Amino acid sequence: MKKIIYILAFFVLFISCSGQTKLGKPEVNPVEIQKKFMDWWTYQYNNIMLSIDFVPLDSNSKEITKEAFLQALSDGNYIPIRLKSDKNVFYYKLFKIEPTSDTSIKATISEAAFNEKQNLKKEGKPFPKFSFKDLNGNLITNENLKGKIVVIKCWYIHCTACIKEFPEVNNLVKKYKDRKDVIFISLAEDTPEQLMLFLEKKPLSYSVVPDMKTYMNLTLQLNAFPTHFIINKEGTIAKVLSDYKSLEVALKKVSKKQ
Incomplete structure (x- = not known):
């Protein structure tokens, strides 16, 4: 026994x-x-x-x-x-x-x-209320993005690290082009005129929203760039990330869940 x-x-x-x-x-x-x-x-x-x-x-x-x-x-x-x-x-x-x-x-x-x-x-908090217009005149709000996974890149023209990752984030947009529920938006500090000139030489596949310095500094309380947000379909901040590599890993995980 x-x-x-x-x-x-x-x-x-x-x-x-x-x-x-x-x-x-x-x-x-x-x-x-x-x-x-x-x-x-x-x-x-x-x-x-x-x-x-x-x-x-x-x-x-x-x-x-x-x-x-x-x-x-x-x-x-x-x-x-x-x-x-x-x-x-x-x-x-x-x-x-x-x-x-x-x-x-x-x-x-x-x-x-x-x-x-x-x-x-x-992370885990609602993304602050917003109503933006991108460079093409499209209105972007919390309401019209409900039910979407939203990827937001925060940057400015003279941020070397922000610009360096343009090819990678552009490829990420291509990777998710068949996912109609994944939206890519960028918030930039610079004016529309500055951005249009800059983006002619350095294209970015995200929707670009100008004049966002005050919003990023005061509302989002950012002190480092680039910063990436992934917002889930409920409008909650799923991840806040400091570079493209982390963004790619996190987005893969979040998009699988939803």
Whole structure:
């Protein structure tokens, strides 16, 4: 009888353990990657997306909230490193910033995490009421976008990072061209005249709304550009994102749900 119980216990333990995600080692050596700013920056830019949904782990590999994770980064004592895993899930773990690390690493991470923390607070809330006219004279309001997934890009002409991602976001519009329930709008700080001249040389496939500086600064409370919003069909902010790569991942997830 005891033998049967032991076998059953082992079987239950095996089943429960086999269902768990096996986390591997960090993608890069956390100490080595901090020795040169450009090595760290290249890794951070290509592999870390703090805007998307991910599993946040503290320095002891214990799962924590995303808010706590971003706060730890904002405080300037940690860097985020992705762990290898056996599932298509992003696991980010906190690693201590080395005393000998370039001070620019600490400052850059702290600023980025602070902005992401502010963006996170906006998620789950209704997108502020609006009534805009784009460069073609089309009226865009909360009411006529009901039942649509709305992607909003916030930018301005002299924002290098905003312009750099034009080819990628234009391709994203092409990718979703058959989804009549996915709408792409951009809010720009600049005047209609400035935008028309600029967009002749640098086309943007989004609907472009001019003169949005006050709305973006005061109503949306943005302090970093570009910023992307994904609004779900109920008019709620699903995600706030800081770059194209994060936008692509998040939009794929949101559009599948709806």
